[in-house]
Amino acid sequence: MKLVKLIANLGYGSRKDVAWMFREGRITDAAGEVLYADDKVDPAQIHVDGEPLDPPPGLVLMMHKPLGVTCSRKDPGRVVYDLLPPRYRIREPALSTVGRLDRDTSGLLLFTDDGALLHRIISPKAEVTKVYEATLAQDLRGDETALFASGTLLLESETTPLAPAALEVLGPRHARLTVTEGRYHQVRRMFAATGNHVETLERVAVGALTLGELQPGAWRALDAEDVARLFAAAPARER
Structure with missing residues:
Protein backbone atom coordinates (compact mmCIF):
# COMPACT_ATOMS: atom_id res chain seq x y z
CA MET A 1 0.00 0.00 0.00
CA LEU A 53 2.77 6.67 13.20
CA ASP A 54 -0.27 4.95 14.70
CA PRO A 55 -0.24 1.14 14.37
CA PRO A 56 -1.50 -0.19 11.01
CA PRO A 57 -4.65 -2.34 10.68
CA GLY A 58 -4.68 -5.21 13.15
CA LEU A 59 -4.72 -2.71 16.02
CA VAL A 60 -5.93 -3.87 19.45
CA LEU A 61 -6.33 -1.39 22.32
CA MET A 62 -7.31 -1.71 25.94
CA MET A 63 -8.86 1.14 27.90
CA HIS A 64 -9.69 1.62 31.55
CA LYS A 65 -13.21 2.82 30.87
CA PRO A 66 -14.37 5.31 33.49
CA LEU A 67 -17.89 5.63 34.82
CA GLY A 68 -20.37 7.82 32.97
CA VAL A 69 -19.01 7.09 29.50
CA THR A 70 -20.99 5.16 26.87
CA CYS A 71 -19.67 2.44 24.54
CA SER A 72 -21.12 4.08 21.47
CA ARG A 73 -20.06 6.27 18.56
CA LYS A 74 -23.00 8.66 19.03
CA ASP A 75 -24.64 9.57 22.32
CA PRO A 76 -25.86 12.80 23.96
CA GLY A 77 -23.18 12.35 26.63
CA ARG A 78 -19.51 11.34 26.51
CA VAL A 79 -18.54 8.23 24.55
CA VAL A 80 -15.44 6.07 24.80
CA TYR A 81 -14.15 7.37 21.46
CA ASP A 82 -13.86 10.83 23.04
CA LEU A 83 -10.99 9.40 25.11
CA LEU A 84 -8.99 8.40 22.00
CA PRO A 85 -7.25 10.67 19.48
CA PRO A 86 -9.89 12.08 17.06
CA ARG A 87 -8.32 10.30 14.09
CA TYR A 88 -9.12 6.92 15.68
CA ARG A 89 -12.79 7.57 14.87
CA ILE A 90 -12.11 7.64 11.13
CA ARG A 91 -9.52 4.89 10.72
CA GLU A 92 -10.17 2.36 8.00
CA PRO A 93 -11.00 -0.37 8.79
CA ALA A 94 -13.07 1.03 11.65
CA LEU A 95 -12.02 0.61 15.26
CA SER A 96 -14.83 -1.06 17.25
CA THR A 97 -15.36 -1.95 20.89
CA VAL A 98 -15.17 -5.65 21.69
CA GLY A 99 -18.52 -6.01 23.42
CA ARG A 100 -19.72 -3.23 25.69
CA LEU A 101 -19.65 -1.98 29.24
CA ASP A 102 -22.70 0.04 30.25
CA ARG A 103 -22.45 3.66 31.35
CA ASP A 104 -22.41 2.68 35.04
CA THR A 105 -19.74 -0.03 34.68
CA SER A 106 -16.03 0.78 34.66
CA GLY A 107 -12.98 -1.28 33.85
CA LEU A 108 -11.22 -3.11 31.07
CA LEU A 109 -12.62 -2.38 27.60
CA LEU A 110 -11.09 -3.67 24.36
CA PHE A 111 -11.09 -2.14 20.87
CA THR A 112 -9.95 -3.64 17.58
CA ASP A 113 -10.22 -3.17 13.84
CA ASP A 114 -9.70 -6.93 13.31
CA GLY A 115 -13.18 -8.38 12.77
CA ALA A 116 -12.04 -12.00 13.03
CA LEU A 117 -10.31 -11.36 16.35
CA LEU A 118 -13.33 -9.45 17.67
CA HIS A 119 -15.66 -12.37 16.95
CA ARG A 120 -13.18 -14.86 18.38
CA ILE A 121 -13.10 -12.97 21.68
CA ILE A 122 -16.86 -12.55 22.04
CA SER A 123 -17.89 -15.99 20.76
CA PRO A 124 -19.37 -18.13 23.58
CA LYS A 125 -17.55 -21.11 22.06
CA ALA A 126 -14.20 -19.49 22.86
CA GLU A 127 -15.15 -19.29 26.56
CA VAL A 128 -12.96 -16.23 27.09
CA THR A 129 -13.28 -15.34 30.77
CA LYS A 130 -14.43 -11.91 31.90
CA VAL A 131 -13.79 -11.04 35.54
CA TYR A 132 -15.86 -8.47 37.44
CA GLU A 133 -15.78 -7.08 40.95
CA ALA A 134 -19.12 -5.95 42.35
CA THR A 135 -20.30 -4.21 45.48
CA LEU A 136 -23.85 -5.04 46.44
CA ALA A 137 -26.73 -3.31 48.16
CA GLN A 138 -27.37 -6.23 50.50
CA ASP A 139 -25.34 -8.98 52.14
CA LEU A 140 -24.83 -12.12 50.07
CA ARG A 141 -27.27 -14.89 51.02
CA GLY A 142 -24.65 -17.64 51.01
CA ASP A 143 -26.00 -19.82 48.20
CA GLU A 144 -24.87 -17.64 45.28
CA THR A 145 -21.60 -19.51 44.64
CA ALA A 146 -23.37 -22.82 44.14
CA LEU A 147 -26.20 -21.27 42.15
CA PHE A 148 -23.93 -19.43 39.72
CA ALA A 149 -21.73 -22.52 39.25
CA SER A 150 -24.70 -24.83 38.61
CA GLY A 151 -25.29 -23.95 34.98
CA THR A 152 -29.03 -23.86 35.71
CA LEU A 153 -29.59 -20.17 36.47
CA LEU A 154 -32.20 -18.75 34.10
CA LEU A 155 -32.35 -14.99 33.75
CA GLU A 156 -35.68 -13.21 33.48
CA SER A 157 -37.18 -13.28 29.95
CA GLU A 158 -34.59 -15.81 28.71
CA THR A 159 -35.03 -19.48 27.83
CA THR A 160 -31.42 -20.70 27.94
CA PRO A 161 -29.68 -21.14 31.31
CA LEU A 162 -26.40 -19.37 31.92
CA ALA A 163 -23.13 -21.23 31.57
CA PRO A 164 -21.49 -21.99 34.91
CA ALA A 165 -19.81 -18.96 36.48
CA ALA A 166 -17.34 -18.75 39.37
CA LEU A 167 -18.12 -16.51 42.35
CA GLU A 168 -15.55 -15.57 44.95
CA VAL A 169 -16.86 -13.86 48.08
CA LEU A 170 -14.59 -10.97 49.04
CA GLY A 171 -16.78 -9.57 51.80
CA PRO A 172 -20.41 -9.52 52.95
CA ARG A 173 -21.31 -7.19 50.07
CA HIS A 174 -18.29 -7.57 47.82
CA ALA A 175 -17.81 -10.32 45.23
CA ARG A 176 -15.64 -11.27 42.29
CA LEU A 177 -17.44 -13.03 39.44
CA THR A 178 -15.89 -14.82 36.45
CA VAL A 179 -18.15 -15.46 33.47
CA THR A 180 -17.59 -16.83 29.97
CA GLU A 181 -20.60 -15.23 28.30
CA GLY A 182 -21.52 -11.66 27.52
CA ARG A 183 -25.28 -11.42 27.79
CA TYR A 184 -27.00 -8.08 28.18
CA HIS A 185 -26.29 -6.67 31.67
CA GLN A 186 -25.45 -10.23 32.68
CA VAL A 187 -23.69 -9.64 36.00
CA ARG A 188 -26.31 -7.20 37.25
CA ARG A 189 -29.10 -9.57 36.22
CA MET A 190 -27.42 -12.54 37.91
CA PHE A 191 -27.38 -10.78 41.25
CA ALA A 192 -30.90 -9.45 40.65
CA ALA A 193 -32.00 -13.09 40.28
CA THR A 194 -30.89 -13.62 43.89
CA GLY A 195 -32.80 -10.56 45.10
CA ASN A 196 -29.75 -8.32 45.30
CA HIS A 197 -28.71 -5.13 43.51
CA VAL A 198 -25.28 -4.23 42.14
CA GLU A 199 -24.20 -0.80 43.33
CA THR A 200 -20.77 -0.65 41.66
CA LEU A 201 -19.31 -2.88 38.98
CA GLU A 202 -15.85 -3.02 37.44
CA ARG A 203 -14.40 -5.43 34.90
CA VAL A 204 -10.90 -6.18 36.11
CA ALA A 205 -9.71 -8.80 33.60
CA VAL A 206 -10.40 -10.43 30.25
CA GLY A 207 -8.69 -13.80 30.12
CA ALA A 208 -5.34 -13.25 31.82
CA LEU A 209 -5.13 -9.60 30.73
CA THR A 210 -5.67 -7.22 33.63
CA LEU A 211 -5.92 -3.45 34.04
CA GLY A 212 -2.51 -3.31 35.68
CA GLU A 213 -1.47 0.29 36.34
CA LEU A 214 -3.85 1.74 33.75
CA GLN A 215 -5.80 4.62 35.27
CA PRO A 216 -9.45 5.47 34.45
CA GLY A 217 -9.66 7.12 31.05
CA ALA A 218 -6.21 5.89 29.96
CA TRP A 219 -5.55 3.42 27.15
CA ARG A 220 -2.70 1.59 25.45
CA ALA A 221 -2.07 -0.56 22.39
CA LEU A 222 -1.66 -4.29 22.95
CA ASP A 223 1.20 -6.36 21.57
CA ALA A 224 1.05 -10.02 20.52
CA GLU A 225 1.80 -11.23 24.06
CA ASP A 226 -1.05 -9.14 25.46
CA VAL A 227 -3.46 -10.53 22.87
CA ALA A 228 -2.41 -14.07 23.76
CA ARG A 229 -3.29 -13.35 27.39
CA LEU A 230 -6.91 -12.74 26.34
CA PHE A 231 -7.23 -16.45 25.65
CA ALA A 232 -5.43 -17.65 28.78
CA ALA A 233 -7.00 -18.51 32.12
CA ALA A 234 -8.21 -15.65 34.30
CA PRO A 235 -5.65 -14.68 36.97
CA ALA A 236 -6.10 -15.67 40.58
CA ARG A 237 -6.89 -12.76 42.83
CA GLU A 238 -3.94 -11.25 44.65
CA ARG A 239 -4.31 -11.39 48.39
Whole structure:
Protein backbone atom coordinates (compact mmCIF):
# COMPACT_ATOMS: atom_id res chain seq x y z
CA MET A 1 0.00 0.00 0.00
CA LYS A 2 1.32 3.45 -0.90
CA LEU A 3 2.29 5.65 2.03
CA VAL A 4 -0.28 8.34 1.26
CA LYS A 5 -3.14 5.84 1.30
CA LEU A 6 -1.80 4.08 4.41
CA ILE A 7 -1.50 7.30 6.41
CA ALA A 8 -4.86 8.61 5.20
CA ASN A 9 -6.54 5.33 6.20
CA LEU A 10 -5.15 5.80 9.71
CA GLY A 11 -7.20 8.98 10.02
CA TYR A 12 -4.52 11.65 9.60
CA GLY A 13 -6.52 13.34 6.87
CA SER A 14 -7.66 12.90 3.30
CA ARG A 15 -5.14 11.68 0.74
CA LYS A 16 -4.83 15.29 -0.41
CA ASP A 17 -4.11 16.35 3.19
CA VAL A 18 -1.47 13.65 3.60
CA ALA A 19 0.19 14.51 0.29
CA TRP A 20 0.49 18.09 1.54
CA MET A 21 2.02 16.84 4.81
CA PHE A 22 4.72 15.09 2.77
CA ARG A 23 5.41 18.30 0.85
CA GLU A 24 5.72 20.22 4.12
CA GLY A 25 8.28 17.73 5.47
CA ARG A 26 6.04 16.70 8.38
CA ILE A 27 6.48 12.99 7.67
CA THR A 28 9.91 11.59 8.55
CA ASP A 29 11.66 8.39 9.49
CA ALA A 30 12.67 7.55 13.05
CA ALA A 31 15.95 9.43 12.60
CA GLY A 32 14.17 12.60 11.50
CA GLU A 33 14.99 12.34 7.79
CA VAL A 34 12.19 13.67 5.60
CA LEU A 35 10.27 11.00 3.71
CA TYR A 36 8.66 11.28 0.30
CA ALA A 37 5.33 9.84 -0.79
CA ASP A 38 6.90 7.22 -3.05
CA ASP A 39 9.47 5.98 -0.48
CA LYS A 40 9.44 2.34 0.60
CA VAL A 41 9.66 2.22 4.38
CA ASP A 42 8.48 0.10 7.29
CA PRO A 43 5.43 1.83 8.85
CA ALA A 44 7.01 1.24 12.26
CA GLN A 45 9.77 3.69 11.25
CA ILE A 46 7.42 6.48 10.14
CA HIS A 47 6.88 9.58 12.28
CA VAL A 48 4.27 12.30 11.77
CA ASP A 49 5.07 15.67 13.33
CA GLY A 50 7.76 13.93 15.36
CA GLU A 51 5.45 11.26 16.79
CA PRO A 52 5.42 7.57 15.76
CA LEU A 53 2.77 6.67 13.20
CA ASP A 54 -0.27 4.95 14.70
CA PRO A 55 -0.24 1.14 14.37
CA PRO A 56 -1.50 -0.19 11.01
CA PRO A 57 -4.65 -2.34 10.68
CA GLY A 58 -4.68 -5.21 13.15
CA LEU A 59 -4.72 -2.71 16.02
CA VAL A 60 -5.93 -3.87 19.45
CA LEU A 61 -6.33 -1.39 22.32
CA MET A 62 -7.31 -1.71 25.94
CA MET A 63 -8.86 1.14 27.90
CA HIS A 64 -9.69 1.62 31.55
CA LYS A 65 -13.21 2.82 30.87
CA PRO A 66 -14.37 5.31 33.49
CA LEU A 67 -17.89 5.63 34.82
CA GLY A 68 -20.37 7.82 32.97
CA VAL A 69 -19.01 7.09 29.50
CA THR A 70 -20.99 5.16 26.87
CA CYS A 71 -19.67 2.44 24.54
CA SER A 72 -21.12 4.08 21.47
CA ARG A 73 -20.06 6.27 18.56
CA LYS A 74 -23.00 8.66 19.03
CA ASP A 75 -24.64 9.57 22.32
CA PRO A 76 -25.86 12.80 23.96
CA GLY A 77 -23.18 12.35 26.63
CA ARG A 78 -19.51 11.34 26.51
CA VAL A 79 -18.54 8.23 24.55
CA VAL A 80 -15.44 6.07 24.80
CA TYR A 81 -14.15 7.37 21.46
CA ASP A 82 -13.86 10.83 23.04
CA LEU A 83 -10.99 9.40 25.11
CA LEU A 84 -8.99 8.40 22.00
CA PRO A 85 -7.25 10.67 19.48
CA PRO A 86 -9.89 12.08 17.06
CA ARG A 87 -8.32 10.30 14.09
CA TYR A 88 -9.12 6.92 15.68
CA ARG A 89 -12.79 7.57 14.87
CA ILE A 90 -12.11 7.64 11.13
CA ARG A 91 -9.52 4.89 10.72
CA GLU A 92 -10.17 2.36 8.00
CA PRO A 93 -11.00 -0.37 8.79
CA ALA A 94 -13.07 1.03 11.65
CA LEU A 95 -12.02 0.61 15.26
CA SER A 96 -14.83 -1.06 17.25
CA THR A 97 -15.36 -1.95 20.89
CA VAL A 98 -15.17 -5.65 21.69
CA GLY A 99 -18.52 -6.01 23.42
CA ARG A 100 -19.72 -3.23 25.69
CA LEU A 101 -19.65 -1.98 29.24
CA ASP A 102 -22.70 0.04 30.25
CA ARG A 103 -22.45 3.66 31.35
CA ASP A 104 -22.41 2.68 35.04
CA THR A 105 -19.74 -0.03 34.68
CA SER A 106 -16.03 0.78 34.66
CA GLY A 107 -12.98 -1.28 33.85
CA LEU A 108 -11.22 -3.11 31.07
CA LEU A 109 -12.62 -2.38 27.60
CA LEU A 110 -11.09 -3.67 24.36
CA PHE A 111 -11.09 -2.14 20.87
CA THR A 112 -9.95 -3.64 17.58
CA ASP A 113 -10.22 -3.17 13.84
CA ASP A 114 -9.70 -6.93 13.31
CA GLY A 115 -13.18 -8.38 12.77
CA ALA A 116 -12.04 -12.00 13.03
CA LEU A 117 -10.31 -11.36 16.35
CA LEU A 118 -13.33 -9.45 17.67
CA HIS A 119 -15.66 -12.37 16.95
CA ARG A 120 -13.18 -14.86 18.38
CA ILE A 121 -13.10 -12.97 21.68
CA ILE A 122 -16.86 -12.55 22.04
CA SER A 123 -17.89 -15.99 20.76
CA PRO A 124 -19.37 -18.13 23.58
CA LYS A 125 -17.55 -21.11 22.06
CA ALA A 126 -14.20 -19.49 22.86
CA GLU A 127 -15.15 -19.29 26.56
CA VAL A 128 -12.96 -16.23 27.09
CA THR A 129 -13.28 -15.34 30.77
CA LYS A 130 -14.43 -11.91 31.90
CA VAL A 131 -13.79 -11.04 35.54
CA TYR A 132 -15.86 -8.47 37.44
CA GLU A 133 -15.78 -7.08 40.95
CA ALA A 134 -19.12 -5.95 42.35
CA THR A 135 -20.30 -4.21 45.48
CA LEU A 136 -23.85 -5.04 46.44
CA ALA A 137 -26.73 -3.31 48.16
CA GLN A 138 -27.37 -6.23 50.50
CA ASP A 139 -25.34 -8.98 52.14
CA LEU A 140 -24.83 -12.12 50.07
CA ARG A 141 -27.27 -14.89 51.02
CA GLY A 142 -24.65 -17.64 51.01
CA ASP A 143 -26.00 -19.82 48.20
CA GLU A 144 -24.87 -17.64 45.28
CA THR A 145 -21.60 -19.51 44.64
CA ALA A 146 -23.37 -22.82 44.14
CA LEU A 147 -26.20 -21.27 42.15
CA PHE A 148 -23.93 -19.43 39.72
CA ALA A 149 -21.73 -22.52 39.25
CA SER A 150 -24.70 -24.83 38.61
CA GLY A 151 -25.29 -23.95 34.98
CA THR A 152 -29.03 -23.86 35.71
CA LEU A 153 -29.59 -20.17 36.47
CA LEU A 154 -32.20 -18.75 34.10
CA LEU A 155 -32.35 -14.99 33.75
CA GLU A 156 -35.68 -13.21 33.48
CA SER A 157 -37.18 -13.28 29.95
CA GLU A 158 -34.59 -15.81 28.71
CA THR A 159 -35.03 -19.48 27.83
CA THR A 160 -31.42 -20.70 27.94
CA PRO A 161 -29.68 -21.14 31.31
CA LEU A 162 -26.40 -19.37 31.92
CA ALA A 163 -23.13 -21.23 31.57
CA PRO A 164 -21.49 -21.99 34.91
CA ALA A 165 -19.81 -18.96 36.48
CA ALA A 166 -17.34 -18.75 39.37
CA LEU A 167 -18.12 -16.51 42.35
CA GLU A 168 -15.55 -15.57 44.95
CA VAL A 169 -16.86 -13.86 48.08
CA LEU A 170 -14.59 -10.97 49.04
CA GLY A 171 -16.78 -9.57 51.80
CA PRO A 172 -20.41 -9.52 52.95
CA ARG A 173 -21.31 -7.19 50.07
CA HIS A 174 -18.29 -7.57 47.82
CA ALA A 175 -17.81 -10.32 45.23
CA ARG A 176 -15.64 -11.27 42.29
CA LEU A 177 -17.44 -13.03 39.44
CA THR A 178 -15.89 -14.82 36.45
CA VAL A 179 -18.15 -15.46 33.47
CA THR A 180 -17.59 -16.83 29.97
CA GLU A 181 -20.60 -15.23 28.30
CA GLY A 182 -21.52 -11.66 27.52
CA ARG A 183 -25.28 -11.42 27.79
CA TYR A 184 -27.00 -8.08 28.18
CA HIS A 185 -26.29 -6.67 31.67
CA GLN A 186 -25.45 -10.23 32.68
CA VAL A 187 -23.69 -9.64 36.00
CA ARG A 188 -26.31 -7.20 37.25
CA ARG A 189 -29.10 -9.57 36.22
CA MET A 190 -27.42 -12.54 37.91
CA PHE A 191 -27.38 -10.78 41.25
CA ALA A 192 -30.90 -9.45 40.65
CA ALA A 193 -32.00 -13.09 40.28
CA THR A 194 -30.89 -13.62 43.89
CA GLY A 195 -32.80 -10.56 45.10
CA ASN A 196 -29.75 -8.32 45.30
CA HIS A 197 -28.71 -5.13 43.51
CA VAL A 198 -25.28 -4.23 42.14
CA GLU A 199 -24.20 -0.80 43.33
CA THR A 200 -20.77 -0.65 41.66
CA LEU A 201 -19.31 -2.88 38.98
CA GLU A 202 -15.85 -3.02 37.44
CA ARG A 203 -14.40 -5.43 34.90
CA VAL A 204 -10.90 -6.18 36.11
CA ALA A 205 -9.71 -8.80 33.60
CA VAL A 206 -10.40 -10.43 30.25
CA GLY A 207 -8.69 -13.80 30.12
CA ALA A 208 -5.34 -13.25 31.82
CA LEU A 209 -5.13 -9.60 30.73
CA THR A 210 -5.67 -7.22 33.63
CA LEU A 211 -5.92 -3.45 34.04
CA GLY A 212 -2.51 -3.31 35.68
CA GLU A 213 -1.47 0.29 36.34
CA LEU A 214 -3.85 1.74 33.75
CA GLN A 215 -5.80 4.62 35.27
CA PRO A 216 -9.45 5.47 34.45
CA GLY A 217 -9.66 7.12 31.05
CA ALA A 218 -6.21 5.89 29.96
CA TRP A 219 -5.55 3.42 27.15
CA ARG A 220 -2.70 1.59 25.45
CA ALA A 221 -2.07 -0.56 22.39
CA LEU A 222 -1.66 -4.29 22.95
CA ASP A 223 1.20 -6.36 21.57
CA ALA A 224 1.05 -10.02 20.52
CA GLU A 225 1.80 -11.23 24.06
CA ASP A 226 -1.05 -9.14 25.46
CA VAL A 227 -3.46 -10.53 22.87
CA ALA A 228 -2.41 -14.07 23.76
CA ARG A 229 -3.29 -13.35 27.39
CA LEU A 230 -6.91 -12.74 26.34
CA PHE A 231 -7.23 -16.45 25.65
CA ALA A 232 -5.43 -17.65 28.78
CA ALA A 233 -7.00 -18.51 32.12
CA ALA A 234 -8.21 -15.65 34.30
CA PRO A 235 -5.65 -14.68 36.97
CA ALA A 236 -6.10 -15.67 40.58
CA ARG A 237 -6.89 -12.76 42.83
CA GLU A 238 -3.94 -11.25 44.65
CA ARG A 239 -4.31 -11.39 48.39
